[in-house]
Each structure stands twice: as C-alpha cells, then as structure tokens.
Amino acid sequence: MTQQELTLLNLGQSLDDLANLDPRGYGVCKILYKASKEYTGGPTSINAAQKLVDTVKEGDFVYVMTGFVLRPYKKAEMDGIVSSMLLCRALVKAFGAKPILICPQDNYVAVKNMAACVGLHLFEDIDTLREIPVSMGVICFTKDADKAAAQADEIIAKAKPSAVVSIECPGANEKGYYHNAVGLDVTPLEAKQDILFEKIQEMGILNIAIGDLGNEIGMGAIADTLEKYIPYAKEGACNCECKGGIAVKTKADNLITATVSDWGCYAMIAAIAYLLEDVEIMHTTELEKEAIMCASNSGMIDMYGWLIPAVDGFGLEINLPIVGLMREMVKSALGLKQTCKTWFEKVLELKYFENN
Secondary structure (H helix, E strand, O other): OOHHHHHHHHHHHHHHHHHOOOOOOOOHHHHHHHHHHHHHOOOHHHHHHHHHHHHOOOOOEEEEEOOOEEOOOOEEEOOOHHHHHHHHHHHHHHHOOEEEEEEOHHHHHHHHHHHHHHOOEEEOOHHHHHHOOOEEEEEEOOOOHHHHHHHHHHHHHHOOEEEEEEEOOEOOOOOOOOEOOOOOEOHHHOOOHHHHHHHHHHOOOEEEEEEOOOOEOOEHHHHHHHHHHOOOOOOOOOOOOOOOOOOOOOEOOEEEEOOOHHHHHHHHHHHHHHHOOOHHHOOOHHHHHHHHHHHHHOOOEOOOOOOOOOEOOEOHHHHHHHHHHHHHHHHHHHHOOOOOHHHHHHHHHOOHHHHO
C-alpha cells in the first residue's frame, strides 16, 4: 500500500462518514451505508469520484438527473436539486464538461435561477451548449410512461453522455409504481427518468446513483438489505394498491448512500477535488448557503412540506458545517502530503490497513 492509497482509503471513509451522520438517530443511513459499501467494495465517495476522473473528458456531456415531487403539495423537494446544481458546477470546473440537468418541469424555475447562482450559463438547446463555455443544459423529462422511451432515445441521440449521475431521483418498483418515503403512490407526480437511466446503463456508460432511502433510481443494487430492514420496502409493505414495496428495480453499477442524498453528492465532489488536487472544485459554505436560499426562494420545499431553506428537515446550521468540513478535509489532505510523509511511512510499515 502506498501513501496515496492509504489517503484515499481514509479520506474516502471520512467523507462517507460525514455524509452518513445520523442527527435523527434512527439508523437508516447506517443500514444503507453498510450495504452500499459492501456493494462498492470500499468508500463509496472515492469510488464514484475516481470513476468520473477516469472517464469524463473536456467537452463530454454528463447527465445529472434529479427531481422528487412530493405529495400532497405537488412541488419538488430541496434534496437533490441543490447538490445537482453544485455538481454541474464541479463538472465544469474539474473537467470542462457539459453537464445536462434532467428533471421534471417542477424543477425548471429553480434550475433557471440557480444556474446564475452557481456561475453557469444555462441553455435548453444542445447545439448552443456545445459552443458556449462555462455552461450547462436543462431538459424537462416527461411524466408520461408511454412517452418516456421515445424522449430518452431523442436525448441520447442529440447528446450521448460519457456518464450519468442520478441524485435523489425517483425510481419505479418491479410493478412500475413510484412511491414516497411512507409507501404512498406518487406515480403520476414523477418524471419517468429511470427509463433514461436504464437505457444509458445498457449502453455500458458510467452510471452513478445517489440515494438515502431505497425509492430512488439505482438503489435496487442493495434490494436484499432494503427489503429486509427498510420500512415499506418489501413486497406487500407499501401503502398503495400495487403492494410491491418501495424498493426500486434499477440497479446502478456505482452507488452512494447517505443520510441526505445531497450530502452523498458533496462527498463525491470533495473526492474529485482531492483526486484532481484542486480544492476549488468543492464549493464553499457561502455558495452552499446561496444555493439553498435560491432553491427555497424558487419554490422548492423541505421534505416536511415547509417553504423554508432546509433539506430533509436539516437547516443551514447543519448543511453548512458538513460542506465546510468536507472542503477543509480536502485542503488538509492536499496541504499536508509532504509534512506528514514520515508519519505515513511509519504507519504503512506497521501494515494495520493491509491486515484489516
């Protein structure tokens, strides 16, 4: 094991641990993380970040998929959209990529307002996106299952991606139903983006899914854990007519789970910043605050329905420190490489991390 390998192991684990802090105390994030780490074979944030670093090149299209619409409000929630926009910023800064945010119409106003907040020009026309630097695209995806496959094919034909990242994006179960966290049917409210995700996956394109419960795209990769330990997940446990449970059928090749999906995305962004040795790829607490405020002011709602600047019930008081800690960890890991070299060598000599 080398110093870099040891750093990646432990920095990745620390980023994952921050993303899986459990302020509520009910432990779902711990259950999901154990399964997702086993599925991945190591820290999930570093795994996904390394895959993106190895894959995405300048000018590449990268799809970023998000947008969970909540009942009874029929409005999109904060979780997912905030980190998706900040990921678009990171993809441009890190790779010079062309991110395309794919979401339901319900997110469009927030995307339009937040693009300026994160410093990117926004275009709906793919040809214009190709030509203009420091830019991102947006495509509103259909909620009509009968039209989803055709729209997916059209999108891919116009801009084939090198990667797709799904963040807090609803997925259907084996019976084709979409559910909220307590097992109620939200099928009519949700964009059918999992159809696009599956088409991309079938093409052998890098795919990453980020979720925090099991009703999101990609989480079928840990279906056994969901059905055994997560409420409403197993067949017969949901509160709708399908009785198929909330566990989704899509199985992402790369998975990140977190207490809040946004936090899992931030861990991945921080890992990219470390791998490319550029802390500015990771946004600041100031930008995190601006993005959350912008999303809230654009009509995105907290998980509990309040029109306040909170994500899954967590306000600025916890979101900002998590971002700040992740960013400072990257700065420390990069800045102390040489200073701590001797200590790394001594730790490596004793082979703890090779034997455990």
